[in-house]
Amino acid sequence: MHTDTDDRSYHVRITVKSLVRGSEEDMRGARVDEELKGNVPHYVTFEVTNTGRRTIPHAYMVDSNFSLNGTDWEHGEEVTISGGRPGGVDLPCADTAPRTLAPGASFESCLTYVLPEGVGVLSLTHYAGGYHDEGGAVAIWPAEGGLEAVSEKLAEPGAVRRVRHDADEDGILELPATLVTVRRGDAADIEDLDLVITESERRGVPYYVLVTYTNPGPHDLYTDQDDHVRLLTQGGRQIPGKTPFVEDTGIPGCPSDWVATMVPPGDSVTQCTIHLVTGEGDKPFAVGFDEADRPGLVTWRADLPRSPR
Numbered sequence: 001m002h003t004d005t006d007d008r009s010y011h012v013r014i015t016v017k018s019l020v021r022g023s024e025e026d027m028r029g030a031r032v033d034e035e036l037k038g039n040v041p042h043y044v045t046f047e048v049t050n051t052g053r054r055t056i057p058h059a060y061m062v063d064s065n066f067s068l069n070g071t072d073w074e075h076g077e078e079v080t081i082s083g084g085r086p087g088g089v090d091l092p093c094a095d096t097a098p099r100t101l102a103p104g105a106s107f108e109s110c111l112t113y114v115l116p117e118g119v120g121v122l123s124l125t126h127y128a129g130g131y132h133d134e135g136g137a138v139a140i141w142p143a144e145g146g147l148e149a150v151s152e153k154l155a156e157p158g159a160v161r162r163v164r165h166d167a168d169e170d171g172i173l174e175l176p177a178t179l180v181t182v183r184r185g186d187a188a189d190i191e192d193l194d195l196v197i198t199e200s201e202r203r204g205v206p207y208y209v210l211v212t213y214t215n216p217g218p219h220d221l222y223t224d225q226d227d228h229v230r231l232l233t234q235g236g237r238q239i240p241g242k243t244p245f246v247e248d249t250g251i252p253g254c255p256s257d258w259v260a261t262m263v264p265p266g267d268s269v270t271q272c273t274i275h276l277v278t279g280e281g282d283k284p285f286a287v288g289f290d291e292a293d294r295p296g297l298v299t300w301r302a303d304l305p306r307s308p309r
Contacts, residue, residue, distance in 0.1 A: 002062045011052035014126055016141050017045040039114035042068060043093040049106040060097035065127045068113040069236025071120040071150045073297055076113035122146040123236040138279035140235040154286050154301040166292035170219055179287050179300035180210035180270060189251045195242045204278035207231055208254040209287055210270055217265030223258050231275035232286040241273025
């Protein structure tokens with residue numbers, strides 16, 4: 001499904017033909033933003049077919065719904081490279097999408113994304129709604145070896161990792177943190193909660209993430225670390241948590257009595273966040289903490305217990 005800027009939806013079939021890792025040399029000789037030079041280009045060739053009954057206007061915008069996801073759980077940046085390789089050799093990628101696409105018609109095109117040196121590809125995703133940060137249907141093409149590569153860097157649940165947290169007046173604190181558990185919930189659990197969610201998220205599957213933090217002192221610590229927790233999926237998505245800002249939500253295993261409290265020096269608190277996973281086939285794989293004043297995530301493996309249902 002492709003949704004345009006006017007929220008009109010069109011049925012499409014997308015076939016990924018190839019994913020080719022380029023070379024830094026491609027960037028050095030090409031006309032591209034200076035800050036992107038030194039990154040590694042990756043070329044994605046794909047075919048789009050209009051399987052609906054209406055002509056798709058602005059068919060060239062179908063590719064704006066793509067995202068190339070790195071093994072650092074970040075989106076690669078789409079770039080337009082012009083000028084060719086050093087020595088006048090053409091680049092292996094050109095955007096040839098048409099302006100419109102009639103029913104039954106197809107086109108083949110190519111996109112260029114850049115990833116930092118040393119970062120591999122986890123997956124390619126296509127978002128039906130066109131927005132990465134909103135829950136909705138998503139198609140996933142996993143990269144061979146991608147999950148295995150990120151798995152090697154994950155801490156086990158229960159392992160203590162230090163996370164950098166901005167404690168306002170106390171500055172950046174390194175909090176000892178532990179992933180306690182990740183548990184699949186049920187949509188009925190959150191029906192009566194005052195959560196700000198989209199219609200797509202409402203149809204998603206809730207997962208409850210519990211993380212324990214210890215206050216290293218010397219002052220009381222306010223419990224606002226939940227804003228930095230991400231549920232990381234097999235498809236390479238970072239899904240922020242929703243916090244039930246009411247006491248005693250009644251959700252088993254997802255306590256809310258820590259909200260808006262202070263933790264004395266040396267004490268610990270366990271926080272629960274609700275993450276709504278949308279898109280068939282995408283599953284939780286890890287949990288990440290988005291650190292203050294430092295790029296990247298501190299990550300743990302998400303070992304889910306078998307569902308009794």
